[in-house]
Amino acid sequence: MNRKTLKPLKPCPFCGSKARFIAATHNSSRDGVGFDFEICCTGCDMQLPERYKIEFCLDRDGNIEFTRDDRELAVSEWNRRR
Numbered sequence: 001m002n003r004k005t006l007k008p009l010k011p012c013p014f015c016g017s018k019a020r021f022i023a024a025t026h027n028s029s030r031d032g033v034g035f036d037f038e039i040c041c042t043g044c045d046m047q048l049p050e051r052y053k054i055e056f057c058l059d060r061d062g063n064i065e066f067t068r069d070d071r072e073l074a075v076s077e078w079n080r081r082r
């Protein structure tokens with residue numbers, strides 16, 4: 001299982017509040033499940049313009065396998081906004 005440690009989200013560049021991940025929509029099929037997510041400020045509701053995806057499935061050995069994981073991309077794009 002490829003478990004990743006994500007870098008923490010930096011505070012909002014506008015108001016300094018904490019940022020968080022928000023699952024916007026989810027989808028599932030027999031092959032896997034996924035979320036579209038956004039990163040949003042908890043103070044002023046500023047959010048990244050893009051939506052990102054994470055998708056995973058159950059592999060043959062019973063592990064969760066990520067087939068798509070935009071979390072690091074989303075964190076780095078959020079943290080670049082200063």
Ligand SMILES: [Zn+2]
Nearest residue numbers: 012015041044
């Ligand atoms: Zn803010």
